[in-house]
Amino acid sequence: MSELLQYSRIKYECTCGKFRTLPDLVFCRYCFKIKCDDCSLGEVDNIFCPRCLEPSSVPEARLKKHKCASCNDCPKCANVLSARTENDNVYLVCQYCRWSSREANQEDQENTKSWPTKENPLVNQLGEVTAYMKRLELIENAPKDLKKGKSGKAWTAFHLKDKFGFQQMVDKRKKALAPEMNPVDAHAPTEAPTLEDEIKERTDDLRTLDQIIMQPLINISEPLLPVQVPLAGRVQVRCDECERTLIKRDFGVTTFKFKISSFARQFVPDIRMSRPVDDLKVGETSHVFLSITNLSSSAMDLTIAPQSGNGFIQCSSDPIQLLLPSSRASDTAAPGVHADQSDVIVFRQHNRVGLRLDVIPTEMDLSSPCLNLLITYCQDGSFRLSSASDKILKPEETCPDPILSANLKVDLR
Amino acid sequence: MTETSTVSIASSAIVCVEADIKGEVIIKEGCVVHPFVVFDATKGPIYVGENNIFEEYAVIRNNSDGQPMIIGDWNIFQVHSKSSAKYVGSRNVIGVHAVLEDGCSVSDDCSVGAKCTVFSHQNLEPSVSVYAATNLSRTTKTPNMTSPHQIEFLRKILPSYHHLYGKKKAVATASASAAQ
Ligand SMILES: [Zn+2]
Ligand SMILES: [Zn+2]
Ligand SMILES: [Zn+2]
Ligand SMILES: [Zn+2]
Numbered sequence: 001m002s003e004l005l006q007y008s009r010i011k012y013e014c015t016c017g018k019f020r021t022l023p024d025l026v027f028c029r030y031c032f033k034i035k036c037d038d039c040s041l042g043e044v045d046n047i048f049c050p051r052c053l054e055p056s057s058v059p060e061a062r063l064k065k066h067k068c069a070s071c072n073d074c075p076k077c078a079n080v081l082s083a084r085t086e087n088d089n090v091y092l093v094c095q096y097c098r099w100s101s102r103e104a105n106q107e108d109q110e111n112t113k114s115w116p117t118k119e120n121p122l123v124n125q126l127g128e129v130t131a132y133m134k135r136l137e138l139i140e141n142a143p144k145d146l147k148k149g150k151s152g153k154a155w156t157a158f159h160l161k162d163k164f165g166f167q168q169m170v171d172k173r174k175k176a177l178a179p180e181m182n183p184v185d186a187h188a189p190t191e192a193p194t195l196e197d198e199i200k201e202r203t204d205d206l207r208t209l210d211q212i213i214m215q216p217l218i219n220i221s222e223p224l225l226p227v228q229v230p231l232a233g234r235v236q237v238r239c240d241e242c243e244r245t246l247i248k249r250d251f252g253v254t255t256f257k258f259k260i261s262s263f264a265r266q267f268v269p270d271i272r273m274s275r276p277v278d279d280l281k282v283g284e285t286s287h288v289f290l291s292i293t294n295l296s297s298s299a300m301d302l303t304i305a306p307q308s309g310n311g312f313i314q315c316s317s318d319p320i321q322l323l324l325p326s327s328r329a330s331d332t333a334a335p336g337v338h339a340d341q342s343d344v345i346v347f348r349q350h351n352r353v354g355l356r357l358d359v360i361p362t363e364m365d366l367s368s369p370c371l372n373l374l375i376t377y378c379q380d381g382s383f384r385l386s387s388a389s390d391k392i393l394k395p396e397e398t399c400p401d402p403i404l405s406a407n408l409k410v411d412l413r
Numbered sequence: 414m415t416e417t418s419t420v421s422i423a424s425s426a427i428v429c430v431e432a433d434i435k436g437e438v439i440i441k442e443g444c445v446v447h448p449f450v451v452f453d454a455t456k457g458p459i460y461v462g463e464n465n466i467f468e469e470y471a472v473i474r475n476n477s478d479g480q481p482m483i484i485g486d487w488n489i490f491q492v493h494s495k496s497s498a499k500y501v502g503s504r505n506v507i508g509v510h511a512v513l514e515d516g517c518s519v520s521d522d523c524s525v526g527a528k529c530t531v532f533s534h535q536n537l538e539p540s541v542s543v544y545a546a547t548n549l550s551r552t553t554k555t556p557n558m559t560s561p562h563q564i565e566f567l568r569k570i571l572p573s574y575h576h577l578y579g580k581k582k583a584v585a586t587a588s589a590s591a592a593q
């Protein structure tokens with residue numbers, strides 16, 4: 001989609017200095033700052049199976065090892081496996097490559113749930129070792145905790161929710177106040193298989209890297225098993241400064257609606273290239289056509305100043321000031337310069353303006369021509385009003401919104 | 414009608430009138446040919462067995478010089494598949510947008526996955542499955558599910574919504590024989 005709308009060609013500068021495309025940016029109305037994925041906080045708010053869309057709670061997902069119990073993928077081609085019934089039992093078949101669970105020498109099952117998977121043969125030993133390491137950790141940390149005055153009482157209601165398994169840790173700590181130390185036996189070394197052994201044991205079909213990655217525990221001598229579908233997480237976004245939620249989807253994984261959405265598009269002018277740039281020639285003037293749309297709910301005062309130098313293409317156009325009406329008031333005639341009175345403004349259409357900028361490339365620009373624009377914009381104040389709707393504003397507080405500015409990189413290739 | 418453009422369709426076969434049939438083509442009992450299927454037998458005859466399904470926009474083209482192209486029984490040629498194979502056996506599934514190149518051959522119980530290609534030098538052994546973007550192939554134990562219900566349903570439902578090739582041809586041949 002972003003390729004189709006050519007969003008990827010124009011990068012906006014985030015508050016943190018990184019350049020991102022407009023759909024990747026969010027806006028915090030309270031801090032009045034643009035935020036990107038690097039300077040906002042992501043938080044998993046829902047875990048679900050991408051195939052059957054069944055949601056799982058966090059402990060449930062941990063119990064299931066973050067895999068769906070009822071959905072399986074083909075180990076050969078990673079397509080969905082479907083169940084075929086025969087004599088009241090089911091087996092799994094890939095409709096695409098015709099792999100079936102019978103090829104893996106699997107007995108037919110009564111239902112599609114909990115298809116057998118390969119477990120790590122060393123799982124018990126691993127558990128013992130981790131438990132031992134935890135006990136060691138406790139003993140090592142005990143004097144430090146005492147010094148700090150932390151005595152295990154400082155747990156809050158936050159931990160009782162057990163979202164991150166803290167409760168278990170607390171219980172374990174309490175239990176392990178006097179941990180006993182039984183060193184675990186070292187894992188006895190086994191002979192490394194020789195190349196001849198591996199070739200002897202190998203079945204005829206060679207596996208692709210993808211197939212091995214899907215089931216890393218299965219040896220080359222064993223048949224591939226149905227792959228349990230890994231669960232997916234849905235992320236909600238918070239501002240890293242004020243911790244307010246910026247993006248939150250509606251309850252339920254099947255919906256695409258948002259409960260809270262504060263995308264940068266709703267605030268920042270949406271600037272796109274309206275026409276591809278002709279072939280650039282050194283020393284000759286070329287035109288760059290931009291369309292600027294105000295998608296916010298209030299009128300916008302916008303100045304676009306082309307920046308030259310520093311490795312960016314030379315632009316001969318003067319800075320231009322525009323007053324863009326809001327998308328809601330789009331049927332009222334737009335104030336400001338009319339299209340026929342300016343060289344720069346190509347068209348004016350409700351809340352959208354078309355611009356033509358002249359660029360003169362030099363030899364250096366031709367390999368990666370990039371136009372740098374400095375945009376300075378300001379809303380008429382209704383934006384701040386709407387953000388503060390939870391408290392009553394005094395008349396003197398209804399000031400215009402702060403002026404924001406951002407650098408833009410336009411890729412002219 | 415000239416000798417080289419003889420189309421023979423069995424009485425129980427359902428061939429939609431939008432199908433484009435050129436040259437010597439024989440379609441036997443129980444076949445279902447959806448609209449916009451192309452049979453191009455201008456370079457050599459095409460003999461189709463019983464109970465095959467040809468889905469929309471499937472192209473069956475004989476590119477050999479006069480060699481007959483033979484298709485067995487109970488095959489499914491899915492939407493937009495292209496076949497110039499000299500021989501296709503029985504109970505095969507040729508997937509969506511799959512291509513059987515000139516001169517290749519497919520035996521029985523094979524499946525060619527969506528968008529896969531069987532190259533012209535290839536002769537598929539029985540029960541071979543061709544899959545993935547790189548046209549991997551292997552022998553499979555899982556049979557194709559060519560259920561008779563699907564073709565029965567199609568034979569029943571298609572005539573209610575489409576004009577049939579056989580009907581139009583019958584009228585044409587009747588008037589032709591009357592003129593003789
Ligand atoms: Zn950022
Ligand atoms: Zn699932
Ligand atoms: Zn498969
Ligand atoms: Zn904030």
